Amino acid sequence: MPIVRNSFIQMTKLSNVKGRITYISSHAKQENLYAVYETTERKFWRELAKCNQEEFVKSGTEGKCIEARELIIALPESFVEYQPDMLLKLFTEHFKQNYGTECISALHHNKRKTNYHIHLIFSERKLLDEPIIKIASRNRFYDKNGKHVRTKKEILGEDGQIREGCYIVKKGEVYEK
Template sequence: MSKLTNLMGRINYISSHDRQDNLYAVYETSERKFCRELEKCNQEKFFKSGTDGKCIEARELIIALPESFVDYNPSVLLEVFTNHFKRNYSVGCISALHYNKRKTNYHIHLIFSERNLLDEPIEKVAVRNMFYDEAGKHVRTKKEIFDGNVQIRLGCRIIPKGEVYERKLFTIKDSRFKSEGFLDEVKILYRVY
């Protein structure tokens, strides 16, 4: 399992016929818009946390398949594997079925979200004007974002009273994907195949 720090880049890489000589099928349980919003949400949460390192936007499993599976319809095979994962973990997935260059390793790339989309977005509305400095941090007064000429400094912003200043589209990350036993659980999940 890999932690993905460039979700859209990785999706484009595994699903592109131009970049993959032996790409047989691509299957998505959620739209690309979901992935773009997920990437944005994870980046925002990471920035707010002030944590060092890289933002984990999603995770990827690479599932090796028996050579005999080349006899199955690639689209159906990929759909069955991906839907089986989605049914068990209730997360958005994008997958691709590949062979390596020497055609010795038939495998699935299964990218999945650690967050779920909320049924209804949660929005926070400003009850008064809100001021943000160049770093995107909330400050108390407008004086803190003005320069010496009483102009808003470059990169600072004001959110007027009554406007949405925060929109939450996703749940928190599901901690089970970080747990020690998750990969063992996935191995058991796919052992039936």
């Protein structure tokens, strides 16, 4: 007798996107992993996490940085009849086309094989064809938290030396990418 259940979608905020990708896409961690599909290279997720963490620190916001989001999409059990690679590619490419964002997804069953589902991780930022590089038109000063300050005096200690953790980006150097 087939299992009858309702489909559902759950969305989660991810504060460790690289760790979550490893978890959902690893045969060692998922005993019923059928397929993994990616719309971009893995280095995109490292860069995304780094960029989001830097922006989060700059904002001075409390709490955890949201690096990406994840949808867990329960599928009807009858979908096991479809080829896993093609099913996952169809879902993921449709999402990317509609929302214009990079994705990585994995198709699983739970341990008891009663819940056939997709984990779809997506970026809230779009991948640019070329990075935006900002070059300092004058020296830029940063405090120990990485926050831009207006003057050199703000990062100097009583001894006239740059305080620990503070730094200067010199005129002509890249300060943001």
